[in-house]
Amino acid sequence: MRSSEEIIDYLNQLREEQDVSISELARRVGMAKSGVSRYFNHTREFPINRAPAFAKALHIKTEDLLGLEPINQNKPRMVPLLGTIAMGAPITAEQNIEKYIPEYMMDRYADDTLFALRCQGDSMYPLIPNGAIAIIRQQADVEDGEVAAVLINGEATLKKVLHVGKTVVLRPANPDYKDIILDKDHPGTILGKMIKYEMNFD
Missing domain, CATH: 1.10.260.40 (lambda repressor-like DNA-binding domains)
Structure with a gap:
């Protein structure tokens, strides 16, 4: 993309x-x-x-x-929509899954672990609207400027990621919100990269 x-x-x-x-x-x-x-x-x-x-x-x-590849429209893939994320448990562990949603995906993601998060609030507006369902590819790091799902104190948030030395900066798209700084005293875990979002799920 x-x-x-x-x-x-x-x-x-x-x-x-x-x-x-x-x-x-x-x-x-x-x-x-x-x-x-x-x-x-x-x-x-x-x-x-x-x-x-x-x-x-x-x-x-x-x-x-x-810059997206053509989407395979033949068969939807069932992607888990995560609810509360249990600390220490695998991200797609059964206790974390709220439900499964059908999603037509590009072939390049056929072998990847995918999950979805419900977006709440306006910290990423106008890039990502409130109420969107973000589709995340599970990976341990992302490139500067990419939007990632990050786990902080047991809660997942979507933010742009910037690497500054050994510090990770989580930047909202909405200028009314402040950056979140991740370091050894304020740790967080990158869960994956947002590859798309949808607005048509209940």
Whole structure:
């Protein structure tokens, strides 16, 4: 999946190829020009939930804009939606599972351990809306700028991860919230990387 900066670079390329101004693009996606300009000036993260509108405006598929592979639509995979996470237990242990949800996944994740978390609050808005179901690939670390599920004091949170020396910084997308610093005195465990989110589950 492309980063926010890569998505904007791709949108710029498409705009130039199709001779579409920022004003015209803003009109097509139903936004103010000033709001769209902030994306292209890299002063605001590009929110994933806006991708379908921008893709349609520039006549491409949403998966193409986000840099996703085609999804296998033949058979859904049942992904565990986690409730309370028991300290010390495996992340997908039965006592942690609230229910299973059907999810059509890209073939590249066929052999990976996946789980889902229910997003609550607005600390990751506008990147991830409140109420979304985040699909997580279990892995012990992530690259800088990627969104990860992190276990802190028995609770999982979704944040962008930044590595600063031996310190890990968990950064919200919403500037109204402060960074969370993980170190030897305030430990946390990266559970996995968010690969997508959905809004259509109960």
